[in-house]
Amino acid sequence: MAARSRPRAGQVKEEVDEERSIWSQIRSDAKRVDALAARSNDITKKIVELSEQQNAAEARGDSPSPTIDAELEKYLRDNIRLTEEIQNLIESDSGNDLLKSLEILSALRDAHEPDPTSRSGSAGKSQRERTTKRKHTETLDDRDSIAAESPGPGGPSPKVSISTSASRLIGKAASRASSVPVVREPSVKVDDGGESADSTKAEKHKLQVDTEVLYRNKAKAAEGEGILCRVTSVIGEGKQRRYEIIDSDPDPPTPAQPYRASVNHLVAIPPITANSTLPDLPAKRHVLALYPGTTTFYKAEVVANWSAKNRKEKEGKGGEGKDGVAELFVRLRFEGEDEADREMSVERRFVLPDK
Incomplete structure (x- = not known):
């Protein structure tokens, strides 16, 4: 079957290692933020419980407990410390924070986006040349590929999630973390060619895991009209839905590299x-x-x-x-x-x- 390798053009080993190092640090810091936010939530619950006990004592005409007051003061100080630590991890004056790391990683990724111009040789018309071309189909350097989003070898990169409590504590910093530009994929008009356009549209919206598809992206294809792929995951909902796909027959021993594509670039293959x-x-x-x-x-x-x-x-x-x-x-x-x-x-x- 056709052999394909999918290297990211223009990258050397040191640059790849740098991206992996930054991504590992981002994941580590994000996990730390989650852990700190969870502790802050627990402390907040204890503060509420102790405050209710003191209020109940005052309502009965009793004096507030000095012991409970001391505990409240301790928990409040702990919560302030946790809040400051969370904010420093997300955004700090030193620049060594999650937001800065995400900006650097994004800049490195953009710097290595491949030239969409075809890198394959001219298309010969002889059977020998045609066979050679078909066995060495151009690689797919999709801008939305997971390889671009996650430099690590461990598959798709997890999203950095911050709890509601932590978001409330850090306010502006958390809102700025979501300002990542999105590249909109060009749409591809689908014609039925004799088969119902409505049925074709319905099939597209029924794409499921393990469905075989034709991945067709004229902006990326250097040979032929597209390649045979398989859906491995469905991500998002509505207009933001994307499909994670892999080449149905990658070049051994290279493992299949997952890519993300919109429904406009996919045509379902019947079972x-x-x-x-x-x-x-x-x-x-x-x-x-x-x-x-x-x-x-x-x-x-x-x-x-x-x-x-x-x-x-x-x-x-x-x-x-x-x-x-x-x-x-x-x-x-x-x-x-x-x-x-x-x-x-x-x-x-x-x-x-x-x-």
Whole structure:
């Protein structure tokens, strides 16, 4: 299958190590803030309880307890100390704080964003050149990739969460921590190509974990129309929803690198059980199809009419697919082939309408 490596262009080992060091410090400080905020909450509850006891004593006409007064004073001082420590961790005059670290990390990340211009060689038309290109598909340096958000090897970076009590204590500092610019992804218009646009839209909103998808981003693609990926996580809700995806067949032994994409860049691949229920494909129809032996989609043309009804008699003869379902294939001719009569068979579910 197609080999892909996904290095972040322009980075050397020292720069990567610097980002990891900063990110580790941010995580450590964030955990410290959470712990301090939790202690502050506990102390606040005790202060409220002791104050109620003193008020109740005064209401009965009794003198307030000096012991309780001493405890209240101690808890109040402890709470003030915790509040100051939380504020110093988030924002301090020395500049060695969470806000400053986040600014530095953001600047380092922006400095290493890759040039979207294609880095691959010119597209030859011979079969030998075409095969070589398909086996070395251009890497995806998505601005929204998790690799850019989390320099560490441990997967997606956790969000820094601060409790309600801590937010109330630090006020302005906490509000400033959320001012991180967001890059809006360009939308991609989807055409049904014969299949209902409403159904295509419905499928997009039904993307779930483990769904196979075509990741199509013209601004990033250097070869073909997109690659085959798999959804590993659904993040956010509504217009802010993003999908974490990975290459369906990364270059071994390199582990699959997760990326984030909006629904506008994804097209759901039907499950194998849907092969025999997909719409008919007439000859001469222009489609996007998975090139055999790769994970890259290219423009192609249907050679002969394909109909699930007409192929039912052949089910089982071509071999059983996964889950005991017969794999149905479509005869295609890919664009750019030197051999005008060269035809290839592609499983029906990997043949998608071209816009």
